Amino acid sequence: xxxxxxxxxxxxxxxxxxxxxxxxxxxxxxxxxxxxxxxxxxxxxxxxxxxxxxxxxxxxxxxxxxxxxxxxxxxxxxxxxxxxxxxxxxxxxxxxxxxxxxxxxxxxxxxxxxxxxxxxx
Amino acid sequence: xxxxxxxxxxxxxxxxxxxxxxxxxxxxxxxxxxxxxxxxxxxxxxxxxxxxxxxxxxxxxxxxxxxxxxxxxxxxxxxxxxxxxxxxxxxxxxxxxxxxxxxxxxxxxxxxxxxx
Numbered sequence: 059x060x061x062x063x064x065x066x067x068x069x070x071x072x073x074x075x076x077x078x079x080x081x082x083x084x085x086x087x088x089x090x091x092x093x094x095x096x097x098x099x100x101x102x103x104x105x106x107x108x109x110x111x112x113x114x115x116x117x118x119x120x121x122x123x124x125x126x127x128x129x130x131x132x133x134x135x136x137x138x139x140x141x142x143x144x145x146x147x148x149x150x151x152x153x154x155x156x157x158x159x160x161x162x163x164x165x166x167x168x169x170x171x172x173x174x175x176x177x178x179x
Numbered sequence: 180x181x182x183x184x185x186x187x188x189x190x191x192x193x194x195x196x197x198x199x200x201x202x203x204x205x206x207x208x209x210x211x212x213x214x215x216x217x218x219x220x221x222x223x224x225x226x227x228x229x230x231x232x233x234x235x236x237x238x239x240x241x242x243x244x245x246x247x248x249x250x251x252x253x254x255x256x257x258x259x260x261x262x263x264x265x266x267x268x269x270x271x272x273x274x275x276x277x278x279x280x281x282x283x284x285x286x287x288x289x290x291x292x293x294x295x
Contacts, residue, residue: 089280113278168283
């Protein structure tokens, strides 16, 4: 158990609808990343939030958006759902700290939640 | 861009046999490499990581991996597989983001089946 929780566990939506997925970070973590894992594939990076601001984004359209709250919990919102959005959505939290060596201090282990399985019909 | 390749989609081994899962990376400098395991319905659990130093890395659950720069590989090994090791295994590499954060780039995974 990593201390990262996600809700809901499963979700079924129809094409064109909107969905919000939630993530509660591990205590003390200030950074959250979201990944999409399609069936039979490895997770793909969607975006990362640090101190409530988007810190980097993968190759996903703008209809994928996110929020990070002051308590470091997070939401992933997907608008205008498409069939290909069916996937397991994983969030991961980490503690990002600054340091003298930007390379060494720029990576801190990401702890993954159990995921939300989204099915789009 | 950094990437990892896992050539084997499925591997079947007998319980008690040794295991080696392959991972090849593409990165000019010394990469940060990871192996994760995912059981059905579960999130990703970190098995081990390589940042620098000793090229043989020990992880949890009896797993180890060896970083070989000459072969651009980071293969995962276990001397004796247990039935509970059946799961999907992902190799991953860190990419630093422009904004200063980082992301993990995963391979497509290797599904391990253990025969009793």
